[in-house]
Amino acid sequence: MHKPVEAARLFAALADPTRLALLVILRSGPPRSIARLSANSGMTRQAVTKHLRILEDAALVLVARTGRETHYSYRPGALDTARTALDAIAGNWTAIAPSTEG
Template identity: 45%
Template sequence: MIDEPPAAEAVDSVLGALADPTRRQLLDLLAAQGEATATTLAEQLPVSRQAVVKHLAVLDAAGLVSGARVGREVRYSVRPAALDTTARWMASLAADWDRRLAHIKRVAEAADRDESPTPPD
């Protein structure tokens, strides 16, 4: 197996974490609220607190959220760096496709000009 660079591993981890709609919802809630506990988040979702904690662990492992203990609570907040890395990868991928499509368009237009019938004399 080929070793992937750390950035590629980070993108894979983020995309895997974001594949679940509940985790995307948790990320949205945390982004809107700034920080929240698993209990507060569970009150806003149709899943148990234990399920929220498991989802937050996946988001944490992907670098998307972090938890800080305050007394007996753990307060979670969004960590944007992993999202930024993923967004840059997606923008680079989109730019590559734009270049490829522009090249295909130029080739097709050139072929079309070469095949155009010449007007009769």
């Protein structure tokens, strides 16, 4: 399993509904700028930027700077890390769960 700190950062990033919505948007299309992501979200650019930084720190998005703009995109395979961590946790739970047999 990945280091617990890395897994915790990943799951914390995924635990927020706003960040999940941003991730879905980024996964479903081309890279987008902060201005474009904030345009119809009802959030300020600063709020969107804060959420995107958390997604970046959790290695869920890619960042490309073009001139004065920063574009964000979904990192292919980013959720594979979450799957791996969950599989490891599930294995650990199976090993320590009390037996239901009689």
